[in-house]
Amino acid sequence: DAGVTQSPTHLIKTRGQQVTLRCSPISGHKSVSWYQQVLGQGPQFIFQYYEKEERGRGNFPDRFSARQFPNYSSELNVNALLLGDSALYLCASSGGPAVPYNEQFFGPGTRLTVL
Amino acid sequence: QQQVKQSPQSLIVQKGGISIINCAYENTAFDYFPWYQQFPGKGPALLIAIRPDVSEKKEGRFTISFNKSAKQFSLHIMDSQPGDSATYFCAATYSGGYQKVTFGTGTKLQVIP
Numbered sequence: 001d002a003g004v005t006q007s008p009t010h011l012i013k014t015r016g017q018q019v020t021l022r023c024s025p026i027s028g029h030k031s032v033s034w035y036q037q038v039l040g041q042g043p044q045f046i047f048q049y050y051e052k053e054e055r056g057r058g059n060f061p062d063r064f065s066a067r068q069f070p071n072y073s074s075e076l077n078v079n080a081l082l083l084g085d086s087a088l089y090l091c092a093s094s095g096g097p098a099v100p101y102n103e104q105f106f107g108p109g110t111r112l113t114v115l
Numbered sequence: 116q117q118q119v120k121q122s123p124q125s126l127i128v129q130k131g132g133i134s135i136i137n138c139a140y141e142n143t144a145f146d147y148f149p150w151y152q153q154f155p156g157k158g159p160a161l162l163i164a165i166r167p168d169v170s171e172k173k174e175g176r177f178t179i180s181f182n183k184s185a186k187q188f189s190l191h192i193m194d195s196q197p198g199d200s201a202t203y204f205c206a207a208t209y210s211g212g213y214q215k216v217t218f219g220t221g222t223k224l225q226v227i228p
Contacts, residue, residue, distance in 0.1 A: 042218030042221050103149070105161065108156075
């Protein structure tokens with residue numbers, strides 16, 4: 001089975017621009033979560049979506065938004081990019097059958113560089 | 116507010132030695148404690164996880180020890196190998212509400228031959 005897929009792999013933007021990151025969860029998983037990982041730190045929770053509804057939001061500004069589609073894929077949008085938004089953006093998939101507790105499976109991430 | 120504290124920040128171990136990483140949490144509502152392994156340029160991969168009703172869990176060379184009263188847990192890597200060189204994150208989450216995983220700050224492990 002394919003794992004979590006994310007696109008694009010790398011992205012370079014300039015300050016003030018907008019960016020859209022995409023994620024496809026593992027087949028059968030209904031939940032997608034987004035995390036931001038700044039170099040040298042642990043991932044920080046941004047959003048969780050389950051069955052197309054936002055279930056949780058981390059401590060991130062309103063410039064960050066997301067949505068989940070009927071096929072359970074998801075997009076993360078970041079507006080008015082700042083230099084500090086440069087990070088690895090991770091998508092995690094969960095909510096599949098027989099998946100214990102809150103076991104989440106991470107994709108390879110999208111490396112965003114803001115110049 | 117950091118809810119999961121992890122130490123050490125970095126660790127160098129000889130091949131064949133034991134690597135030990137420690138974590139402490141604050142929120143007693145956490146009821147699932149996974150460890151993730153991350154190689155450069157990759158996403159975190161689930162390594163092993165434990166629930167608070169179990170004091171120890173072993174999978175191959177990897178063992179989690181859990182002390183619920185002290186709110187501490189640790190990862191032991193036995194017979195450490197150069198291929199184990201990676202960054203390790205402890206984490207915590209809970210069954211109620213949404214599935215936010217709170218990560219520690221990470222430990223960069225280097226296993227030298």
